[in-house]
Amino acid sequence: MSARLLPLAVFLELLALAGQWPWLSWLSAAALSGYFLLNFRRLLIYPRILGLVTLGMLVLLAVLSDSDPGIWGRLASSAAYYAAFLGALGLMQLLAQHLPHLREMHKALLAGPALWLYPRYVLTSGSIGSILNFGMMALLCGTLNQHLQQYNLDDGRRRAGMRAVMVTTLRGFALVPLIAPTSVTIAMITREMPELSWAGMLPYGLAASVLLLLVGWHRENRSLVALRDDIADSTPASGMGQLLIGSLLGLTAIGMLAWLTVLTPSQAAMLLIPLGIVSYLLWRERSPRSALNQVTENLVSMHNEMFIFACAAILGGTLGALVPMEQLAHWLAQEPKYNVLLAVASLFGIILLALIGIAPIVSLALLVGLLAQLAQLGVPIMTPALGLMCGFSIAMIFSPFGPSTLILSRFSGVKPREVVFGWNGRYVASVLPLLLLLLLATHWLHL
Numbered sequence: 001m002s003a004r005l006l007p008l009a010v011f012l013e014l015l016a017l018a019g020q021w022p023w024l025s026w027l028s029a030a031a032l033s034g035y036f037l038l039n040f041r042r043l044l045i046y047p048r049i050l051g052l053v054t055l056g057m058l059v060l061l062a063v064l065s066d067s068d069p070g071i072w073g074r075l076a077s078s079a080a081y082y083a084a085f086l087g088a089l090g091l092m093q094l095l096a097q098h099l100p101h102l103r104e105m106h107k108a109l110l111a112g113p114a115l116w117l118y119p120r121y122v123l124t125s126g127s128i129g130s131i132l133n134f135g136m137m138a139l140l141c142g143t144l145n146q147h148l149q150q151y152n153l154d155d156g157r158r159r160a161g162m163r164a165v166m167v168t169t170l171r172g173f174a175l176v177p178l179i180a181p182t183s184v185t186i187a188m189i190t191r192e193m194p195e196l197s198w199a200g201m202l203p204y205g206l207a208a209s210v211l212l213l214l215v216g217w218h219r220e221n222r223s224l225v226a227l228r229d230d231i232a233d234s235t236p237a238s239g240m241g242q243l244l245i246g247s248l249l250g251l252t253a254i255g256m257l258a259w260l261t262v263l264t265p266s267q268a269a270m271l272l273i274p275l276g277i278v279s280y281l282l283w284r285e286r287s288p289r290s291a292l293n294q295v296t297e298n299l300v301s302m303h304n305e306m307f308i309f310a311c312a313a314i315l316g317g318t319l320g321a322l323v324p325m326e327q328l329a330h331w332l333a334q335e336p337k338y339n340v341l342l343a344v345a346s347l348f349g350i351i352l353l354a355l356i357g358i359a360p361i362v363s364l365a366l367l368v369g370l371l372a373q374l375a376q377l378g379v380p381i382m383t384p385a386l387g388l389m390c391g392f393s394i395a396m397i398f399s400p401f402g403p404s405t406l407i408l409s410r411f412s413g414v415k416p417r418e419v420v421f422g423w424n425g426r427y428v429a430s431v432l433p434l435l436l437l438l439l440l441a442t443h444w445l446h447l
Helices: 002-018 020-039 043-066 071-090 092-098 100-109 115-130 134-148 155-174 186-190 198-231 240-260 265-287 288-301 303-322 325-330 337-354 360-376 382-397 402-411 416-447
Strands: none
Touching: 002 020, 002 071, 002 265, 002 288, 020 071, 020 115, 020 303, 043 303, 071 092, 071 186, 071 265, 071 288, 071 303, 092 265, 092 288, 100 115, 100 134, 100 303, 115 134, 115 186, 115 198, 115 337, 115 382, 134 155, 134 337, 155 198, 155 382, 155 402, 186 198, 186 265, 186 360, 186 382, 240 265, 265 288, 288 303, 303 382, 325 402, 337 360, 337 382, 337 402, 360 382, 402 416
């Protein structure tokens, strides 16, 4: 019965967002707390450790800090918001389970001119990942194995083909933090720094995405061509037109709601995606109980990720209250050169911390708090914000502890470190100097 607390928490936070009622966020945080207290032992080891660290930081805040008592309400609201953000967007996995046309995507993506195989896969996985989140990785990697079983491939060619498609899918997913209005990076940055908008950050995110795309295109396209030639299947895929139309209608609705209301595109997606999914389930199942059960099961399957996001929001706010962020911001605001140094530190800091097991969302939450202080002092923060976005993007493919890496490891049968260093090591080494040049160019533009 405790499982019902998760959909209740998400519903309350979405209602708070729609009506701009902060007190509902506190009720949402209470429902989340109740669920995770009752189900703490069911979490994986990393979320449990993170939860204990978060609890310790809250105790330190209560004992050592004389900050505004209102911080507790802000921490509760942040935890509820980011947990609901992931839970709401993750409901798209339910739609994927009911649409058989999605299994035909690999056939469609491996068709057409050989030159465009890599960018087609990257842009498709990035587009779907902006809505499905980590569900996209499970969807494309899971259906890939089913797709390849239809063909007479030996083990070597099958493994090479799976590696080519999986690594391309992963790199497409890594574009989401740079350009998608539904990404957690853009959601956090725009929430804490309203002066930065998704539209304003989009040109710089697109520039970074083009750099990542070009490097991967040079390295991986030949492997995808080899897989297509090994398969030699020229039959057309079915249902792609309907899938495209449905996706465009959904994105248009998100854009219209964001344009007509005070909501950001991320928040509009948080509201419309669950509304659409639940409406579809009610129409399909003709049973509110069945729809609720499916939503609950889906949210419970993501409870580790939701817990990590909630803890990261609390850690970011707690560290911001304990660490003298205001003094640090004043020091950084003294010299323009510190601004670009902070951008470079943000880029490499998130990546290096992810390599040792610290979730990028935790690093992101802390650094966003620092940037918010700088913004209040009138410091241009586009460059360090871009550094955060690029660092989060690379950390998604370069952390042996990340959810996307673990999904690829599970489906491919190779160790996570092989996915990180063997599949992506040279790629990351190639793109980092280009991203540094982009940060320098962005800093120069905002002097």
